[in-house]
Amino acid sequence: MTQHHTPDDALQADLEALGEQFEAEEREDRRVDAERRRKGLPGPERDIKTYPGFADGGATPRN
Secondary structure (H helix, E strand, C coil), X not given: CCCCCCHHHHHHHHHHHHHHHHHHHHHHHHHHXXXXXXXXXCCXXXXXXXXXXXXXXXXXXXX
8 A cells, every 4th residue: 555645744753843842842941940959959040031911910901
Protein backbone atom coordinates (compact mmCIF):
# COMPACT_ATOMS: atom_id res chain seq x y z
CA MET A 1 0.00 0.00 0.00
CA THR A 2 1.34 3.42 -0.92
CA GLN A 3 1.61 6.00 1.83
CA HIS A 4 0.61 9.52 0.82
CA HIS A 5 2.25 12.50 2.46
CA THR A 6 0.29 15.65 2.93
CA PRO A 7 1.38 19.12 4.08
CA ASP A 8 -0.25 18.26 7.42
CA ASP A 9 2.37 15.53 7.91
CA ALA A 10 5.20 18.08 7.71
CA LEU A 11 3.33 20.46 10.00
CA GLN A 12 2.70 17.69 12.53
CA ALA A 13 6.38 16.70 12.45
CA ASP A 14 7.40 20.33 13.00
CA LEU A 15 4.99 20.68 15.91
CA GLU A 16 6.27 17.47 17.52
CA ALA A 17 9.88 18.63 17.15
CA LEU A 18 8.97 21.98 18.69
CA GLY A 19 7.19 20.21 21.54
CA GLU A 20 10.27 18.09 22.21
CA GLN A 21 12.43 21.24 22.26
CA PHE A 22 10.08 22.90 24.76
CA GLU A 23 10.12 19.81 26.97
CA ALA A 24 13.93 19.70 26.91
CA GLU A 25 14.14 23.37 27.87
CA GLU A 26 11.61 22.87 30.68
CA ARG A 27 13.61 19.91 32.04
CA GLU A 28 16.78 22.01 32.01
CA ASP A 29 15.03 24.91 33.76
CA ARG A 30 13.67 22.56 36.45
CA ARG A 31 17.12 21.00 36.91
CA VAL A 32 18.78 24.42 37.34
CA ASP A 33 16.03 25.56 39.72
CA ALA A 34 16.33 22.39 41.83
CA GLU A 35 20.11 22.82 42.00
CA ARG A 36 19.68 26.44 43.09
CA ARG A 37 17.28 25.36 45.87
CA ARG A 38 19.64 22.59 47.03
CA LYS A 39 22.42 25.15 47.38
CA GLY A 40 20.11 27.46 49.33
CA LEU A 41 20.46 30.31 46.85
CA PRO A 42 17.70 32.91 46.50
CA GLY A 43 15.39 32.85 43.52
CA PRO A 44 16.10 35.02 40.51
CA GLU A 45 14.88 38.60 40.54
CA ARG A 46 11.86 39.12 38.38
CA ASP A 47 11.31 42.21 36.31
CA ILE A 48 7.56 42.74 36.19
CA LYS A 49 6.40 45.40 33.77
CA THR A 50 2.96 46.92 33.62
CA TYR A 51 1.59 49.02 30.84
CA PRO A 52 -0.63 52.10 31.16
CA GLY A 53 -4.26 51.08 31.43
CA PHE A 54 -3.41 47.45 32.12
CA ALA A 55 -2.86 45.92 35.57
CA ASP A 56 -2.35 49.32 37.16
CA GLY A 57 -5.98 50.04 37.93
CA GLY A 58 -6.34 52.28 34.91
CA ALA A 59 -9.01 50.23 33.17
CA THR A 60 -12.06 52.16 32.11
CA PRO A 61 -15.41 51.16 33.58
CA ARG A 62 -17.93 49.37 31.41
CA ASN A 63 -21.24 51.05 30.71
